Amino acid sequence: MTRSWRWFTAAGVTVLAFATPSVVCGLWVLPSVIQDPGTRWAVASALGAAVAALAVLWGQSFAASPTTTAAPPPPATVIASGNRAVAVEGDMEGNITTGNRGGPAMPPTGGQPPAAPGSPEPVPPGSVVGSGDRAAALRGKIKGDVTTGDQPGGPTP
Known part of the structure; x- marks a missing residue:
């Protein structure tokens, strides 16, 4: 609900809060107690004004x-923290390979360092996280292959 609609609703509730006790008291409750119509409606209006206040x-x-009571969630992130980990947000066209292709194992290069064991950092909901060795995490569609193992003699899915 937008702020202008909230003000509109508050104004409507205030009008109803004044009109309802004024009319009920002026027409049905007070006539048996107060005979003079001017005095009766003055008292009914005062009661309506008190409720309206x-x-x-x-x-x-x-x-x-x-308009919102909860804090917005932190933005989703893309984290590749494991050795040779890959994390992709969005659609991907092509192949993802986190292992070797017939050669010796390569040391990890660049990227984010792996998280220290025993102290995982909180990850916002909806994040894409590749945290293990040679992990592949994808949020989206892929046209291609994802291979996470070494391939000394051929592809290993």
Whole structure:
């Protein structure tokens, strides 16, 4: 609900909070107690004004409050923290290979260092995380192959 609709709702509640007790008291409750119509409607209007004052206090806090009560979630991230890990956000066209192709094992190069064991960092919901050795994490579609093992004699899925 937008802020303008909140103010509109608060104004409507205030009008109803004044009109309802005024009319009920002026037409049905007070005629048996107060005979003079001028005095009866003055008392009914005063009761309506008292209830409307409470509605105004509520309406101001309702209309001025933020439209969302919870803090927005942290943005999703893409993290590749393992040795030769790959994390991709979005669609991918091509192959992902995290292992060797017939040669000796290569030391990890660049990228983010692996997380220290026993102290995992909190990851925001919706994140793409490749945290293990040669891990491949993808959020999206892929046109191609994903290979995570060494390939000394051929592809290993």
